[in-house]
Amino acid sequence: xxxxxxxxxxxxxxxxxxxxxxxxxxxxxxxxxxxxxxxxxxxxxxxxxxxxxxxxxxxxxxxxxxxxxxxxxxxxxxxxxxxxxxxxxxxxxxxxxxxxxxxxxxxxxxxxxxxxxxxxxxxxxxxxxxxxxxxxxxxxxxxxxxxxxxxxxxxxxxxxxxxxxxxxxxxxxxxxxxxxxxxxxxxxxxxxxxxxxxxxxxxxxxxxxxxxxxxxxxxxxxxxxxxxxxxxxxxxxxxxxxxxxxxxxxxxxxxxxxxxxxxxxxxxxxxxxxxxxxxxxxxxxxxxxxxxxxxxxxxxxxxxxxxxxxxxxx
Amino acid sequence: xxxxxxxxxxxxxxxxxxxxxxxxxxxxxxxxxxxxxxxxxxxxxxxxxxxxxxxxxxxxxxxxxxxxxxxxxxxxxxxxxxxxxxxxxxxxxxxxxxxxxxxxxxxxxxxxxxxxxxxxxxxxxxxxxxxxxxxxxxxxxxxxxxxxxxxxxxxxxxxxxxxxxxxxxxxxxxxxxxxxxxxxxxxxxxxxxxxxxxxxxxxxxxxxxxxxxxxxxxxxxxxxxxxxxxxxxxxxxxxxxxxxxxxxxxxxxxxxxxxxxxxxxxxxxxxxxxxxx
Ligand SMILES: Cc1ncc(C[n+]2csc(CCOP(=O)(O)OP(=O)(O)O)c2C)c(N)n1
Numbered sequence: 266x267x268x269x270x271x272x273x274x275x276x277x278x279x280x281x282x283x284x285x286x287x288x289x290x291x292x293x294x295x296x297x298x299x300x301x302x303x304x305x306x307x308x309x310x311x312x313x314x315x316x317x318x319x320x321x322x323x324x325x326x327x328x329x330x331x332x333x334x335x336x337x338x339x340x341x342x343x344x345x346x347x348x349x350x351x352x353x354x355x356x357x358x359x360x361x362x363x364x365x366x367x368x369x370x371x372x373x374x375x376x377x378x379x380x381x382x383x384x385x386x387x388x389x390x391x392x393x394x395x396x397x398x399x400x401x402x403x404x405x406x407x408x409x410x411x412x413x414x415x416x417x418x419x420x421x422x423x424x425x426x427x428x429x430x431x432x433x434x435x436x437x438x439x440x441x442x443x444x445x446x447x448x449x450x451x452x453x454x455x456x457x458x459x460x461x462x463x464x465x466x467x468x469x470x471x472x473x474x475x476x477x478x479x480x481x482x483x484x485x486x487x488x489x490x491x492x493x494x495x496x497x498x499x500x501x502x503x504x505x506x507x508x509x510x511x512x513x514x515x516x517x518x519x520x521x522x523x524x525x526x527x528x529x530x531x532x533x534x535x536x537x538x539x540x541x542x543x544x545x546x547x548x549x550x551x552x553x554x555x556x557x558x559x560x561x562x563x564x565x566x567x568x569x570x571x572x573x574x575x576x577x578x579x
Numbered sequence: 580x581x582x583x584x585x586x587x588x589x590x591x592x593x594x595x596x597x598x599x600x601x602x603x604x605x606x607x608x609x610x611x612x613x614x615x616x617x618x619x620x621x622x623x624x625x626x627x628x629x630x631x632x633x634x635x636x637x638x639x640x641x642x643x644x645x646x647x648x649x650x651x652x653x654x655x656x657x658x659x660x661x662x663x664x665x666x667x668x669x670x671x672x673x674x675x676x677x678x679x680x681x682x683x684x685x686x687x688x689x690x691x692x693x694x695x696x697x698x699x700x701x702x703x704x705x706x707x708x709x710x711x712x713x714x715x716x717x718x719x720x721x722x723x724x725x726x727x728x729x730x731x732x733x734x735x736x737x738x739x740x741x742x743x744x745x746x747x748x749x750x751x752x753x754x755x756x757x758x759x760x761x762x763x764x765x766x767x768x769x770x771x772x773x774x775x776x777x778x779x780x781x782x783x784x785x786x787x788x789x790x791x792x793x794x795x796x797x798x799x800x801x802x803x804x805x806x807x808x809x810x811x812x813x814x815x816x817x818x819x820x821x822x823x824x825x826x827x828x829x830x831x832x833x834x835x836x837x838x839x840x841x842x843x844x845x846x847x848x849x850x851x852x853x854x855x856x
Contacts (some may be wrong), residue, residue, distance in 0.1 A: 296732060296766045296773075300838075316766060318735035318773025319702055346701065379610045379676040381684035383651065383700030546689070550678035558678060 270435040272428035272464075275407035276369050277302025279414025280339060284310045290418055291331060293317050293324045295342035300430075301371040303341050321346045325354035325366070332364040337418055341369030344386030344427060348393050359423050360398045366424075367417050373403070373427040373463065374514035375542060375559050376552040385547035386427075390462075391519030393425045394492045400424040400445060401491040403462040403513075403521070406435045409489060412443035420445060427463065429514075431552045434467045437487075446490050448498035454484035456579060457570050458502035458509045462488050462521050465512040465540065471563035476570060483570065491521055496528050503533035508577040510538045510569045514561055517541035536576040538569040581635065581665045585628045590797040593663065594624040598826045599855040600659035600672055606846035608676040611684065614836040616656040618761040618794065618821040619728060623660045625800040626726060635665035638693040644723050645696055645712050649705020650730040650759070651685040652838070658682050661694040703736025705729065706756055710746040713754035713814070724808065727756040732764030734775040740785070746814040747786030754814040755807035759794060761823035763834045782816040794819030827852055 283290045284306055291313045292306045298316070307314040317324045321342055328338040341347065347370045348355070359366045370389050377385045394401045400422065404410040410428050417424040441449065451466065452473050459469040466487045473483035484506055486498055502509055509529060513521035522539040529537055542559050556562055585593060597620050605611045626646065627633070634640045648657050655675065662669045667681070674680035681692040685700025696712075699705055709727035716723050733739065746754055758778070766772045775781075779789045788810040792803035800819065807815035823837070824830030827849040830841075841849055850856045 296764050298766050316772050319732050320735045322737055379684045383685040549676045549684040554678055
């Protein structure tokens with residue numbers, strides 16, 4: 266059995282590690298400090314934590330100012346608010362000026378569960394990757410979220426890291442490489458490629474294992490950095506396999522699948538299928554129940570693979 | 580027909596019933612916001628069972644007062660008030676937060692639950708929505724009033740003050756907001772997380788009328804609603820002093836109960852305290 270751990274824990278641990286490495290790293294709280302795990306940083310470095318209250322726009326502005334004053338500020342709240350409530354501050358103040366501000370987008374995806382649509386961030390990959398100068402990372406599990414958070418803090422410029430609330434399979438290894446912009450090939454195969462981010466990478470691996478029994482060889486790529494996108498990794502999927510499934514726990518329009526498709530159509534057109542939320546708001550429910558209700562499980566990936574194989578005459 | 584013109588003692592009994600519902604709903608759902616639901620339930624009961632003009636048989640009645648739940652996370656308190664007032668079957672309360680339920684974790688207009696005017700759950704938006712409805716009613720010369728419920732932590736959102744400025748500017752005396760002053764938010768005490776005081780002076784400076792009252796004292800709440808309704812040329816902020824988790828001893832004044840539901844054992848103790856068992 267694979268270990269289960271929420272990706273938000275990886276964010277909190279990464280932030281503490283960064284705090285140790287760099288005394289200029291500071292963190293802002295938006296009244297959900299514990300539930301986004303900034304509390305770990307607050308406990309370790311009480312003098313470098315600042316409570317801003319329920320004021321996301323101001324948190325983005327204060328972070329912008331702190332970066333101008335030479336600090337490396339992180340602010341974190343639920344992704345709906347972190348990316349949405351202060352979108353204009355992020356766009357015009359942080360990204361246009363290219364400020365060194367880091368954003369932790371918690372509660373990413375439908376798996377947030379019973380809180381329902383208002384708290385399930387399903388548009389942030391799209392609304393963040395649309396902004397020039399922004400780096401967008403969607404790590405696959407808690408270990409990778411820790412590495413991504415550290416990498417975000419050590420790069421220069423605006424960066425958004427998306428993570429989730431529920432415990433999810435923790436399957437990447439401590440010594441797996443993590444570099445912003447470099448996708449990880451996590452399973453080789455040549456009939457079809459699944460390119461995924463976040464928790465969908467694990468679902469893709471499960472789908473690949475199942476199809477192996479039928480002799481279908483599935484390549485799986487963990488495209489943790491949505492922007493800047495690893496065009497080379499996408500092109501080699503198209504060249505090796507001739508068809509691609511993209512999978513994300515996010516709205517189908519404008520997000521990760523679209524980002525992959527943009528590269529595919531420009532550089533190496535091959536048939537593609539998308540596994541994503543089909544242009545609807547979320548709902549209350551158990552996380553697991555919602556993942557299947559919204560078509561985000563390994564069996565949905567299996568169906569998408571069958572469709573794309575059929576379409577490419579395989 | 581449910582009595583919507585209750586006396587103070589009837590309101591108190593109704594609020595006790597609603598608290599019992601809240602505990603049962605949250606325990607059944609296994610998640611949700613206990614503290615703020617219990618601190619605001621008397622405010623809602625006084626509105627729905629005495630003061631507000633509304634018709635559960637006809638939720639979109641032209642002459643109704645509008646109620647906007649700005650702090651959407653305390654919807655269990657609103658759901659029980661609506662169900663007990665007759666908007667939908669009381670049994671439906673137990674579907675809270677379940678897949679396909681009309682009782683979403685935060686109020687969802689698209690689910691069609693009678694009595695929900697607008698989806699909410701992203702803090703800081705309800706006061707502006709209320710101001711917009713109030714402005715629209717004034718344009719049309721309609722006598723309906725608008726009632727809004729905010730949290731004290733929610734006062735930290737900048738949009739609240741943009742809305743307050745507009746409501747003062749347009750002299751929206753048909754608008755009142757009740758601020759549930761329970762003194763706590765998720766990270767702890769409001770005054771420590773980000774101080775909002777002096778709140779009364781802030782509202783007055785934005786050209787509002789301010790009324791203070793006890794948020795668990797039915798007679799005092801009714802007095803405050805009366806004063807708000809009588810005020811001319813200014814919107815009214817009712818600052819209602821409350822206790823977060825009110826009515827359940829181990830939840831009272833404990834920030835940790837903000838977004839937590841009681842387990843079966845805790846629910847049993849709570850229900851005993853509320854006289855349900
Ligand atoms: C824009 C936005 N930011 C953050 C949240 C998360 N959140 C939900 S409730 C809450 C605290 C609210 O405190 P308060 O307004 O005092 O409500 P109460 O104590 O009455 O529950 C927060 C931060 C949210 N729902 N919306």
